Structures are given as structure tokens and as C-alpha cells.
Amino acid sequence: MTAGPDTAEESPISTVSPLPSATLGSDKKRSLEQITLLLFITVPFLALVAAVPLAWGWGVSWLDLGLMVTMYFIGCHGITVGFHRYFTHGAFKAKRPLRIALAIMGSLAVEGPLVRWVADHRRHHKFSDAEGDPHSPWRYGESVPALLKGLWWAHVGWMFDQEQTPQHKYAPDLIKDPALRAVSRQFVLWTTVSLVIPPLVGGLATWSWQGALTAFFWGSLVRVALLHHVTWSINSICHAVGKRPFKSRDRSGNVWWLAVLSCGESWHNLHHADPTCARHGVLRGQLDSSARLIRWCERAGWAYDVRWPNASRLDARLLK
Template identity: 85%
Template sequence: MTTRSDVLDDAREAGEDTSAPSATRGGESKRSIEQLALLLFITVPFLALLAAVPLAWGWGVSWLDLGLMVFMYYLGCHGITIGFHRYFTHGSFKAKRPLRIALAVMGSMAVEGPLVRWVADHRKHHKFSDAEGDPHSPWRFGETLPALMKGLWWAHIAWMFDEEQTSQEKYAPDLIKDPALRRVSRDFVYWTILSLAIPPLVGGLVTMSWWGAFTAFFWGSLVRVALLHHVTWSINSICHAVGKRPFKSRDKSGNVWWLAVLSCGESWHNLHHADPTSARHGVMRGQIDSSARLIRWFEKAGWAYDVRWPSADRIDSRRKSEPSEAA
């Protein structure tokens, strides 16, 4: 299956333009300050997530905090799934410029890294999925149980601390050429600050108290970011290790139903790897895919067009002839 990433890669294969301006801070290598920032963005929200249960038991969580957490979670989640993934990485649909910029900003507010770097890593992942060269395959160290446990940790989080291997000029030249998208990617730190600041600002103004601002920051910023991080990373780790595989793909991608709602439809991962440019991942009866639903609404509003909806024939052509398997 030839994907958009393959086309872009082949177009640059003859010679990479290393003189092009880097699209993200730090260029092709993650400098020490970026490593520290990454560690901070991961560990602080994760510690908040660990503290969430005992703190909720002790002093509860208000409807305002819960509402801010849910709203900000799905704002960032759909920014990643619809924007960073289905649109920018795979070209599952075309978007008018206001929607394109909005999706870039929404995805940036998920605090998962700059747009260009995210897309470049993911296009490389599809080119080498679960094979040598894949930035985050859980099968990197082998197929024995100890190797898989090590691989799951690598795919879930450790790969982000490895020296940067993905060339942004090679895997995301189309994004780098767009000045607006390049600017959104370069300003990732500001979108992160905005993302973390909105909940305490709203919480403080609604309650007119510093305590309201603090609890909103705890739930709507820290816990929300940690939860979204681990759900997203689970697509890299869990969905490439277990799950049903009713469709033909050249890797070990699987469908994990219990992640569908939290991942906005991304955990129907087997179909995605069987048909990467499809705008819908949950194509079977009962498979919830909120990202596909929103893309449909964007299409009806005239904001999105040329959407690559999977036809029945296209879906059937990718089915396995034998019963679906689970790892």
C-alpha cells in the first residue's frame, strides 16, 4: 500500500535538501534543553494523574473541573486524530485554510510535540511499520515475552528520548513549505502555555477564587494532558501488540475496542494500517469513531472536501479470507 508518506519520501530520495530551515526548535537533533522540557511535560502531568484518585477521594472534583478536563481533552484529542494524523500525515481529506490552521493549533494544544516533527515521525512509522526503521515498534527487540515487554516500554514512551532519527525535510517537506504551518510548529511552546493556561483562567474567573483556578489547573491541565498522552502512546504500543486483525496489513496493528472512545476512533488501528488514507477507521458495525463523525460534519459545512470515505468494495478488498486473529 503506497501512502502519502511513501510518495513524499520517494520524491526526496535522490537528494535531501539539508539547507532547508528547520521547522521545529532544535532542528534534527533533540538538544539537552528539549530533552528536559520533554521530561517535564511527561513527568509532571503523570504525577498529577497518579495523585488524581486519592485527591478526588479526599476533596472531590467539581463539575466545572470535570467539564474543563473533558472539553480540553477532546479538543486536543481531535486536533491530533483529525488534524495531525488523518489530515496532515495521510491527506484523508482536503481542508479550507481556516480549518487547516485551526486543526494545526488544536493538535499543538495536545502537548505532543510540534506539528512538523509529529507528522514526520508518523510518516516514517508507516513506511517501516513494525520493521527496522520504525521509530516506535513494540517488536523492536524481538518476539519473546521479555523482548515484547521491553518493546512495549520503548513504543509507549522511551523512543521519544532517543536521539532524533527522523528527517523533517525528508518526511514532511509539504508542511515546511507552508509558512503558516511552519510558524504553528515553531511556536509549539506558546500553544502549550495556552493549553495549560485556559483551564485555570476559566476556573478562576467562574469561581472568583485562587482555589478554583488551582483545581481547574490540576484536572483540566495536568490530569488531562497525562491521560491524553498515555491514550495516544497506547496506539503505538498496545495497538501494535494485541487486538483483532480482520484486515490485511503488513504489520501487527490490531483493533483495541476499549480504547475507541478515549482515542477518538484511533484504536481501530488494523483498518488504518490496511488503508492509511481512509478518513474513517472504525468501519465495522458498532465501531465508534468520533473523528470520522466530525470530519463528516466539516464536509457538510463545506470546510472539508475530497474526503476519502471507504467504500464497501474497498473495505471488502482488505478483509482477510480467514477468520480474524488476535495476538
């Protein structure tokens, strides 16, 4: 790889010291936080369950669908390109405006503060599907009852575990950056912004409270619930089933039917075989919109030193 235009930029996973104080409380989750988390999971989920009968009875406007899809893919790419491929794995380097924009976009997905998300995911890769992995579906064993229990744990249950990943240990570089630390601390603010944008646009576009209400239902609640469960499915489904064309030390698999909604994240086997690769869908026909977005940012000069797939590395990891 060649050096980018701004050589002063650092990789997001470099280790730095000394460290300021913790970004978000202690390493143990308190009761109030667990209750808040439960509300953020159940309320959008109930909206998602209600979406089908409501759409059947009342219909859904193109404005509602447009807001839902737009906000969904802004948040999804904020998670996949920003929180995951950039901040967690350093698959590319980013100019400072892009770095902050990705931190905010990921926060709009309402999946937790930046520093905590990255710390959890780095820990997951260190112990993937082994003792210490915060959300392996194989946690309880390999029998059918154990796997069903493990799938529930990997999908949702692990988030209610009182013990949290030490943020200073797994994300010291993010804590060191004042701007990223601020975005992480302001998670409640970005959650509010994420939930308010659809009804604000819907209300102003229709000049009615009903337009604001339906936009909130589809563009805020249903959108957040759908994105949550697609993201959590990478932790659960993609570590239990799927094709495994590449060598990895865990059970990560490719699940094709999640590819579009997950913005390419469900090509999970290659990701665990080569975690710093900027593209996850490397085989023919594997759609990966996150890689496409990174390519556009590279061409615009906002991203550089991108770790694109290397033919020899892929061939060495491919099962034959």
C-alpha cells in the same frame, strides 16, 4: 470522489520544492530538549497518579470535569483529525481556516510540534513494525521479556532517542507552508495556552484562587497526562494486541476499549490496511468520533474530497 468547491487547495501530503530552512532545530535531540520532554511527561503523569486519592478526599467539581473533558476532546480531535488523518495521510482536503484551526487544536494536545509529529508518523508507516520504525513494540524481539521492553520503548522510550526523523525528508509539504511552519515553531506558545485556559476559566468562574488551582490540576495536568497515555497506547498496545480483521503488512490491531478515549484511533488494524481512509472504525458498532467530526466539516463546506471507506477496497482487504 468529486472535486471540492475550492480546487486551488492542495493535498497536505503533496511534495513541493524548494524548501525553506528546518522548522525546529536539527535532527538530533539535545540534552536540554530531553530534560524538558522528561518534565512534560512526568509532571502530568504524577498529577494523573494523584488524581484518584485527591478526588476521593476532596471531590472534584463539575466545572473541573467539564474543563478536563472539553480540553481533552479538543486536543484529541486536533491530533486524530488534524495531525493524523489530515496532515499525515491526506484523508481529506481542508479550506485554509480549517487547516490552521486543526494545526492549533493538535498543538493544544501538547504532543510535540506539528512538523515533527507528522514526520515521525509518516516514517512509522513507511517501516511499520520493521527496521526503521521509530516506535515498534517488536523492536527487541518476540519473547515476553523482549516484548515488555519493546512496549516500554513504543509507549515512551522512543521519544528520548537522540536521533530524530528528518523533517525535510518526511514533511516537506508542511515546512513549505508558512502558516503551518509558524504554528509548529510556536509549540511552546500553544502549550502555554493549553495549560493556562483551564485555570483562567476556573478562576474567573469561581472568582477564587482555589478554583483556578483545581481547574489547573484537572483541566491541565490530569487532562494532558491522560491524553498522552491514550495516544501513546496506539503506538504500543495497538501494535501488540487486538483483533486483525484486515490484511496489513504489520501487527496493528483493533483495541475496542480505547475507542472512545482515542476518538476512534484504536481501530488501528483498518488504518494500517488503508492509511488514507478518513474513517477507521468501519465495521458495525465501531465508534469513531473523528470520522463524525470530519463528516460535519464536510457538510459545512470546510472539508472536501474526503476519502470515505470504499466497499470494494474494504472487501479486498478483509480476511476471509
